[in-house]
Amino acid sequence: MAGTQSKSSGGRAKSATKARGAMKNVPALAEFSKDEELNAYREMLFIRRFEEKAGQLYGMGLIGGFCHLYIGQEAVVVGMEMAKEKGDQMITSYRDHAHMLACGMDPKGVMAELTGRSGGLSKGKGGSMHMFSKEQEFYGGHGIVGAQVALGTGLAFANRYKENGKVSMAFFGDGAANQGQVYESFNMAKLWNLPVIYIIENNRYGMGTSVERASSTTDLSQRGASFGIPGVQVDGMDVRAVKAATDYAMEWCREGNGPYILEMITYRYRGHSMSDPAKYRSKDEVQKMRSEHDPIEQVRARLLEKEWSSEDDLKAIDKEVRAVVAASAEFAQNDPEPDPSELYTDIVL
């Protein structure tokens, strides 16, 4: 596990970020109140239970196609959600269920989209990889690796154009970080000082390829160095570290300094999608992550240690969360399929 917010490793890259004063005064960990800890716990647990249920429904044949679970990475999106303001936008890849839940989209609508029903957020027409919400400023759900990086830069362009003070958050993977359009976007974002946070969710693998096998330099936080975009690595398994780094990056963007890169060092416990046997890594590697770095267990341990919650309190939260997930699954199984006439709607206006 890379350390919390290690500064850049390469010599030249280091001076490039340093010259811009990146992360000089960033606290490593956000100080969480009891309410914040409880909120983080509930949100992360909710995402995990939701994803476990989605995995089950896939196994039963109720969800088809690709289904990419977020289990293990929960601290990233929850910590960022805690730092964002209303109106800030999010955009991500196909591994998107958690982002939608975190930004407040209806879990019934998400689950029903996974089962392809009329009550799904895209009326059943998008599926697991393609959901959107104008209301919650969530811009999808994209299946083409890297596409959301240019799109997220466009959201930031619109923010600057309208001078609305909002920040765009563009999430992408370690694998996506090698796509050409990422660097075309970086250049424009810095050239025009657009308010965008690029969040690289480095879960160590792009499908079956480890970062080391795909990237000539593996400190992805420094990928913006040649454009003058500062960046840091963050312990993406610790929700407090995510929150602290995001607070800093948000302020950087809102003050008009242009883009910022946060490389979240994280891990996915499951295979790339439901059909990936994940033979490219050892069971020990996964087990070690689960037992030593689990984002939910970390919060749970703190809540108990500080005596902010009892075992019973936490059980009650688990029960509440399971009930919401069960209700979503229930809805998603009983909601009707879209009407056949929907085949020809929403194509052009």
Place this chain on the structure above:
Amino acid sequence: MAVEILMPALSPTMEEGKLAKWLKKEGDTVAAGDVIAEIETDKATMEVEAVDEGVLGRILVTEGTEEVKVNAPIAVLLEEGEDASAADKLGAASAAPAAAETPAVPAAPVAPAAPVESVVPADPEIPAGTKMVSRTVREALRDAMAEEMRRNENVFLMGEEVAQYQGAYKISQGLLDEFGERRVIDTPITEHGFTGLAVGAAMAGLNPIVEFMTFNFAMQAIDHIINSAAKTLYMSGGQMGAPVVFRGPNGAAARVGAQHSQDFAAWYASIPGLKVIQPYSATDAKGLLKAAIRDPNPVVFLENEILYGQHFDVPEVEDLVLPIGKARIVREGTDATMVSWGIGMTYALQAVDELAKQGVSVELIDLRTIRPLDMDTVLASVRKTGRLVTVEEAFPICSVSSEIAYQVQSEAFDWLDAPILRVTGKDVPMPYAANLEKLALPDAREVIDAVKAVTYTA
């Protein structure tokens, strides 16, 4: 309460699998998340994790059993303290017969005409009496690449997950072992970059095979396929070309939504300087991929994920190389001509065989190559039957069907007895919902209706 553990679906295309191994015995305690069994899907061996906790009361499907249907009960999980009789009760209740298989082609009203015999002509490229072996399209493609790599040191394979992972769809299985890292190369996810790199390597004398994980992602790289590969021979006045094979699955798979389901045949087929192949059978996949790798031009080779696992009889010959640009008549007939290719052939074949039973004799042509189009074969057939139906999964507008219809009306207008009809995917982005996806794709019923319309037998 006892609960059944069901055979899980673990890939978009999995309908059944083999229960390879039980990792827990009857009587063992299991916790949620424990691996209880291993199953082989159409692509890989996967672990099955317990979802609930309890005691494994009864194993209903013994290890080694093949063709276990998705959602069939495979074991019964008892709650702590419950005895095994609970498992028996549940087992008995679920022993009801499985739902009847629905026929691929819905029953049609009885036609008055007597059935005609389906005439299946031999492939003129395959010597009579050649021994046939059953192969999947997946194996045929792998064998084609392996044979050509053995034959020519300059042939190499590159793409995402082609080496260590053995291919996202397992087409390159075993190639890394045989040819090593120099010739079987995992790339980063950088389609535009590695496609350009391959074209450059081809200009310098190598023969790259570029695998796109799917052709949807080749849109990232289409500039190099068209501007760099297809046009170089012409722009250089014939001095240099780009002998690259661009291959991978193309078109719809199963429930993968709008961005992962497009058929690009018509896009590439409109480009002078490219050859475009879209095979259906394993024999054509093998023989035409070998031809494509030897071809001095850039070749776009469009495969289909649904076809990968299908078995065909493949001739066992030393060196199966089939001619690019030649269609094949797969059913002889007299009442109408049907032209199809790639996965469209599955609907076409179902329809033609059903129509034969109803007394309508259809001549079915598998185009195999989309560019250059073998119009000689198509026109000869249309001049015989006077009617034409085309079948493909792609979008209808500006499709390969449109081009065929144009050429037929211009070359065989006087022979036509009915308007040309096309059966295609619908003119909509691919929806995710199961019912809508079905509606968006063609089916045998639509093909039968089209033939009845052009033969005025509806």
